[in-house]
Structure formats: structure tokens, C-alpha cells
Amino acid sequence: MAETIEVLVPGGQANPGPPLGPELGPTPVDVQAVVEQINDQTAAFDGTEVPVTIEYEEDGSFSIEVGVPPTAELIKDEAGFETGSGEPQTDFVADLSIEQLKSIAKQKKSDLLSYDTKNAAKEVAGTCASLGVTIEGEDARGFKKRVDSGEFDDALAEA
Incomplete structure (x- = not known):
């Protein structure tokens, strides 16, 4: 069953620290792979807070949905x-x-x-x-x- 994490990250500048690290640490996903994908998808919003939803499975697979900043x-x-x-x-x-x-x-x-x-x-x-x-x-x-x-x-x- 898929689990979901929702966070606000600075566009193109996400890192394995808070808020992502503590949320992703206990999950089976590769944190660095998630961070890289988020940075690729949010690069256009350089530094602006962007809502991101990460959906992951127990096998470590994940998908990322990037919202539009407020x-x-x-x-x-x-x-x-x-x-x-x-x-x-x-x-x-x-x-x-x-x-x-x-x-x-x-x-x-x-x-x-x-x-x-x-x-x-x-x-x-x-x-x-x-x-x-x-x-x-x-x-x-x-x-x-x-x-x-x-x-x-x-x-x-x-x-």
C-alpha cells in the first residue's frame, strides 16, 4: 500500500536534511534519489517554497508530484x-x-x-x-x- 509525504521545499535546493530527511529516513526509498528528482523538477522555482508530494511503496519505488508555489x-x-x-x-x-x-x-x-x-x-x-x-x-x-x-x-x- 502506498504511503504519502507532503513537504515544502526550496525550489532546486532540496537536500537530505530537514524537512525531507526526517520524513524519508524511516521509509524504504533512496533519499538521495528523491532529493535529486525533486531538484530537477523544481529548478524553475529557484529558492521559492514549492509544495511536493512524495508517494512511495514498500519496495522503495516512489513518484513525485510538484505543486505550484503560493x-x-x-x-x-x-x-x-x-x-x-x-x-x-x-x-x-x-x-x-x-x-x-x-x-x-x-x-x-x-x-x-x-x-x-x-x-x-x-x-x-x-x-x-x-x-x-x-x-x-x-x-x-x-x-x-x-x-x-x-x-x-x-x-x-x-x-
Whole structure:
């Protein structure tokens, strides 16, 4: 019967220490092989916390499923800041370009409720509002109005 372990690891930087080592130590899997496979599959998220699910069998075989980091983590990584604003409606900590927002929306699209990149970008903008991040120099509410008016239709078109 398969067993499951769920952990958060830094993308491309997992190692046999915590949190993986203590979880995998008592199992029959090759810890180093798991670490290498996780690092290969999470390299694109360099350093960003990534949810990983490891399913293993008693014979030592395993499979790894890599999730997408939380939206807030992707925004922080893309914009280059550590923590959000204590007063996100008035004190802004970063500004994203439409290209950066679209990149995050595409990464998160499978986890969001949106059917297209335009609406996924609006969902990501909602997270920007709670972090104190502006988009194209405007707060998230203003940005969403501009998206709804069609101003960014070309920039947010499906690629």
C-alpha cells in the first residue's frame, strides 16, 4: 500500500536534511534519489517554497508530484521583496509590470478558478492588493478596472 509525504521545499535546493530527511529516513526509498528528482523538477522555482508530494511503496519505488508555489510567494520572488506591506492599501512595497503579472498568472493558472490568462491575472492582482503591490504603477483595484475596460487585452492575450 502506498504511503504519502507532503513537504515544502526550496525550489532546486532540496537536500537530505530537514524537512525531507526526517520524513524519508524511516521509509524504504533512496533519499538521495528523491532529493535529486525533486531538484530537477523544481529548478524553475529557484529558492521559492514549492509544495511536493512524495508517494512511495514498500519496495522503495516512489513518484513525485510538484505543486505550484503560493501566489504570494511567486509575487514576492518576481518583485524581489521579502514581506508584504503592513498597510497594503496605502504603503506599497513593489510594482509589477504587466509582463511580470502575466508570467505569474500563467504559472498559477492550473490552480486558479480562471479559464483564461486575463482573469487569472485579475486573481493574481487580488493577491497583489493584500501584499501592497501595485501593477503598472496603479493599485490592484484600479488595475482590475483597466483590465475590464479592455486596456490590457493585447498584453494578456493567450500565447
